Amino acid sequence: MITQESVGLRLNDISASGAPLSIVTVHFDPVAGKDLQGFLNQSPLVQLRGEIKGYLDEDDPVLEWLVERSPDICVVDFDGDRRLATHAAEIIHERLPLTAIFAFSSDMRSDYILEAMRCGCSEYLIKPSDREQFLEAVARVGARKKDKREQVNGELLTFVGAKGGCGVTMIATHLGAFLAKSCARRAVLIDLHPANGDGALYLGFTKFPYHFYELADSTERLDAELLQSFLLHHSSGLDLLPAPELNEPARAVEPEAILRTIEFIRLRYDFVLIDCPPGLSFQNTEVMRRSNQVYLVTVGEVPALRNLTRYLDYLSRVEFSRERIRVVLNRHFKRGAIPDEEIEKAIRHPIYWRVPNQYSQVIRAINGGDPTSAAGSEVARSVLDWADDVGRKSSETTGKKRANRGLLSRLGG
Numbered sequence: 001m002i003t004q005e006s007v008g009l010r011l012n013d014i015s016a017s018g019a020p021l022s023i024v025t026v027h028f029d030p031v032a033g034k035d036l037q038g039f040l041n042q043s044p045l046v047q048l049r050g051e052i053k054g055y056l057d058e059d060d061p062v063l064e065w066l067v068e069r070s071p072d073i074c075v076v077d078f079d080g081d082r083r084l085a086t087h088a089a090e091i092i093h094e095r096l097p098l099t100a101i102f103a104f105s106s107d108m109r110s111d112y113i114l115e116a117m118r119c120g121c122s123e124y125l126i127k128p129s130d131r132e133q134f135l136e137a138v139a140r141v142g143a144r145k146k147d148k149r150e151q152v153n154g155e156l157l158t159f160v161g162a163k164g165g166c167g168v169t170m171i172a173t174h175l176g177a178f179l180a181k182s183c184a185r186r187a188v189l190i191d192l193h194p195a196n197g198d199g200a201l202y203l204g205f206t207k208f209p210y211h212f213y214e215l216a217d218s219t220e221r222l223d224a225e226l227l228q229s230f231l232l233h234h235s236s237g238l239d240l241l242p243a244p245e246l247n248e249p250a251r252a253v254e255p256e257a258i259l260r261t262i263e264f265i266r267l268r269y270d271f272v273l274i275d276c277p278p279g280l281s282f283q284n285t286e287v288m289r290r291s292n293q294v295y296l297v298t299v300g301e302v303p304a305l306r307n308l309t310r311y312l313d314y315l316s317r318v319e320f321s322r323e324r325i326r327v328v329l330n331r332h333f334k335r336g337a338i339p340d341e342e343i344e345k346a347i348r349h350p351i352y353w354r355v356p357n358q359y360s361q362v363i364r365a366i367n368g369g370d371p372t373s374a375a376g377s378e379v380a381r382s383v384l385d386w387a388d389d390v391g392r393k394s395s396e397t398t399g400k401k402r403a404n405r406g407l408l409s410r411l412g413g
């Protein structure tokens, strides 16, 4: 239920970034959070736009109200019921990806903090709250807002093999290169292998000074300039953040830093493609959770199909949305040993894309370091159709998102 809307500004001055940031609180306990309530009411940096009593879920009409307001920040009190708060934060994050979510809690247990971050919270504020801590968090949102205003999050496409050698790198490099060259989309490939990934080699780079994990290890100084200095630029237009080479294994980097780095990169590209090592590691599943599409790449052989079935079972057990999972059958034969219908029946999931088995074409593209060089080959034609499909759908959604934001801003959201 909405109890308050637009309490009005008590402004003598205006924040450095221009207009104050709009805030909505969710299940806020005004007694426990009276300090924060004071900042919200008095700070010229923020404007309290409303308070939602209780936690919201998908069917809650208040969600539409929130989407229309599209506040800069939602402060969710996690102390009432942590499960409901987590769910509410997830919904807000999904429906309002440009809204920053602050978790507010008196419990600082590290697994609680991690859980809040995982469901989309960018800040974890401790009760009783500290004015400086709160203003710093608001300032970070203000700084990011300027950047985000003109941008929409790029599509995150994650590729995981049912087992090693299924063709993940071949497919991700081809799709990325065609998205860049033939669909004129800004695309970057991140090779997430902890050592010795093949992404750079398949794109013709043999020597490079930096790798993705070093960038993720530098989040405190991450900005557009630092990112530029890490990127390799392929002639197709595809950018690449390579994996470390074997002689310099990656330092262990916190999954949070990896996710934050990916989110930062997403703001600068239409497509971010992630070449993951095989398996459902914690790191892979966290990246998958944030992805628009997860491509599970398999070949039509029993060991790969057995693993794929296990992946799909696991993902459905953890309630990962089925629409976001797409099965790609690589090295496809028209009359393969296991017919496609049997594969679909066994894995209980449709095959989204079939990439033909053409060893010599693939090897030529890999050796030449340019997936787009043999645009007439069967493999290239297949992936080009796929890039067209992905590129077209994405530009339709981006257009819609932009139109919605324009409308909401006219309504004062």
Ligand SMILES: Nc1ncnc2c1ncn2[C@@H]1O[C@H](COP(=O)(O)OP(=O)(O)OP(=O)(O)O)[C@@H](O)[C@H]1O
Binding pocket: 161, 163, 164, 165, 166, 167, 168, 169, 170, 171, 198, 277, 278, 330, 331, 332, 355, 356, 357, 358, 359, 360, 362, 363, 366, 379
């Ligand atoms: N469609 C295809 N037709 C024929 N050969 C293919 C095809 N796709 C991949 N290959 C071959 O399979 C091998 C493995 O491909 P790739 O390196 O892309 O797999 P991967 O899943 O990235 O492996 P890893 O798990 O080691 O990262 C390569 O030698 C490549 O030439």
Ligand SMILES: [Mg+2]
Binding pocket: 168, 169, 170, 197, 198, 199
């Ligand atoms: Mg690979």
